[in-house]
Amino acid sequence: MTEQASDRILDIQQTIREHRWVFLAEGLLLLCAGIFSIGMSGIASELLAVGLGIMSLVVGIFLFTRSLTAGGGGDRGSTLVTGVLFCIIAVVLLFWPQAGLEGITLMLGVFCILRGIMDLSGKPSRSNKHGGLQVISGIAGIALGVLLLLNFPSDAAWAIGLIFGVQLLFMGFGVLVVWNALDHPVARGPAA
Numbered sequence: 001m002t003e004q005a006s007d008r009i010l011d012i013q014q015t016i017r018e019h020r021w022v023f024l025a026e027g028l029l030l031l032c033a034g035i036f037s038i039g040m041s042g043i044a045s046e047l048l049a050v051g052l053g054i055m056s057l058v059v060g061i062f063l064f065t066r067s068l069t070a071g072g073g074g075d076r077g078s079t080l081v082t083g084v085l086f087c088i089i090a091v092v093l094l095f096w097p098q099a100g101l102e103g104i105t106l107m108l109g110v111f112c113i114l115r116g117i118m119d120l121s122g123k124p125s126r127s128n129k130h131g132g133l134q135v136i137s138g139i140a141g142i143a144l145g146v147l148l149l150l151n152f153p154s155d156a157a158w159a160i161g162l163i164f165g166v167q168l169l170f171m172g173f174g175v176l177v178v179w180n181a182l183d184h185p186v187a188r189g190p191a192a
Helices: 003-018 021-039 041-069 076-095 097-121 131-150 159-181
Strands: none
Touching (some): 021 041, 041 076, 041 159
């Protein structure tokens, strides 16, 4: 690595350390949002359904508009169909959020089981050193998927909010680990 590139990296690291409060604020915000989502999982699920509905509507309108304004491109038809499908998803999520949550919960249950089976089979291999973690992840994925499907559709009202909240907690803890590490720079070996 050149001296100029090394100096640039050190400048970036210093700038990040000087603004480490951003990591603290982000981590605390994620933790608070995670606690809210876990404690009020029904409300969080509804908010997620509405948010996904709005995003789907925006994407659908953009795709629909692009398909109508694009020239004779080969993907015009598929873009039009995709835009219409996104708009249909948006209508379901915005006008019938419970039905949308049921669909999301069903897909998530199936996904968790399939992903768990892939983890147990070792595909894709994440690490040769920590293969046991991949097995644990696979078992946990299958267990979560089975629980979601066994309690379907009654769990649709709260499961998505709860799972989202747990994810936010892990993200918050991860950001706080980075925030803490910024105060303890890694010792460097002798320059080559």
